[in-house]
Amino acid sequence: MNPAARVQAAIDLLDAMIVAARASGASADRIAADWFRARRYVGSSDRRAIRNLAWDAMRACGDIPHNGRAALLQLARQDPALPALFDGSRYGPAPIGADEQAATGGVAPAWLLTTLAASGITADEQPALLTRAPLDIRANALRITRDELAVRLPVAAQPGPGPDTLRLPTGTPVESWPEFAAGLFEVQDAGSQLVCTAMNAMPGETVVDLCAGGGGKTLALAAMMANQGRLIACDVDRARLSHLPQRAARAGATVECRLLNGGREREGLRDLAGTVDAVLVDAPCSGTGTWRRNPEARWRLTPAVIDRYAAIQAHVLDLAAGLVRPGGRIGFITCSLLDAEGSDAVAAFLARNPRWRAEPPALEIGRAHGRGWRLTPGHDGTDGFFVASLRAP
Structure with missing residues (x-):
């Protein structure tokens, strides 16, 4: 898929997620899994790019967007490379209209920000609630120590807080590793x-x-x-x-x-x-x-x-x-x-x-x-x- 087609695919995926969120339906993870299962022709790199676009767009919108396009338009305000991908190409999204409105940005709906502030999560700390999380795993002490596990992993891992924590980059495919199948660790924040x-x-x-x-x-x-x-x-x-x-x-x-x-x-x-x-x-x-x-x-x-x-x-x-x-x-x-x-x-x-x-x-x-x-x-x-x-x- 070309970059413009990925943007349109993210818009379509977000449309389904927004409908589910309004109706208290399936989670975004479940929606994405079902969406990609129905489109097995989409390759792994395209899936990863589409998912990243959808999740970044969700993070960019404080209130629930009207639709997926409005969410991507809000993300486009933060990413200067995105507007050019609204190019009207065969599989890409239509060009951005002069008066087209993006979704509302922010960390969360206003009432929820007020509630967080009253609970001690002040405005300077609120943006961190939406940053991308690292991938943490817990060495299973019934089978292995953290230091022993770190040596066996196929990529470098840093000790995290806690006696058994190892931290890896976001998106590391740890559940495909033989060490996971052998019960040497669990994915856990x-x-x-x-x-x-x-x-x-x-x-x-x-x-x-x-x-x-x-x-x-x-x-x-x-x-x-x-x-x-x-x-x-x-x-x-x-x-x-x-x-x-x-x-x-x-x-x-x-x-x-x-x-x-x-x-x-x-x-x-x-x-x-x-x-x-x-x-x-x-x-x-x-x-x-x-x-x-x-x-x-x-x-x-x-x-x-x-x-x-x-x-x-x-x-x-x-x-x-x-x-x-x-x-x-x-x-x-x-x-x-x-x-x-x-x-x-x-x-x-x-x-x-x-x-x-x-x-x-x-x-x-x-x-x-x-x-x-x-x-x-x-x-x-x-x-x-x-x-x-x-x-x-």
Whole structure:
């Protein structure tokens, strides 16, 4: 494909993503995967170029664009090479009209920027929420050390924050490497790895990952526990949890998987009540800390959506509290930078449970925030996270 055709393809792809974002439909990643699957004639270099254009255009637009062309026009204001590619050629986009309007630029919709600022993410730090993220991997301590893994990789990797982190350039095809197939590492943002260490999971303990999803943090816990003890991964999403057994087998991790019935979770956890050493609550949230990877997520948010996530977090924290033994602990994590889904949620839990106490974890990077700890892209070079450690009486 020539460069103009790539621009038109990015416009077409963005049109599908914008429709999905407005309707709370499939994610941009899913839309792109399906779009390229239906166009197998598009070569790998063209796919990469089209995807980069689409994601850069999403990052360039603060509000949801009217359509993909408006999004590319906004990107063209920032990239002087792009306007010439609107050339009207056979497979390229039509020339830019004299009065044609580009989408609105910016980091996010105005109301969301105000909410971020009120949560301590000031204007000078907000642009970093949309920078391209590096690729971080976690050496699987059940199979190999970080230094041993670094020697074996086909490209140079730099140690990142955390004991097992290696950092590689964005787009490195690590999942095609034999080292990945052998379970020597997992793809995981350095921030996600660090907030797992705040759990301080120990060999021999009983640990529950209450919102395990696909199991990225579950596998990190298994490595911390050296496969000694009992690790139970729970979720209400059958599709997401179904990926964990295969991932655990590849990593050599011993994990029990438990599918819970949404709204009736206590029934599925009754046998664990009051017996668990530690519960990880990697709570559902708005994902404001992951915009580097999912820039379209900011177009899907409303105040009502954030309120709904806050209510879910309160519910899951109360579930976790019923599982913990006396003196046990909860690790509360969100990949959100909004206080409503972080420090406020912890403060509300402590108000409901005044005998519990917060023990803010001091990670090697990040800053104290509220009754916990915060990592941000601008300050720490990781995805954004809030983490708190809560101790039962």
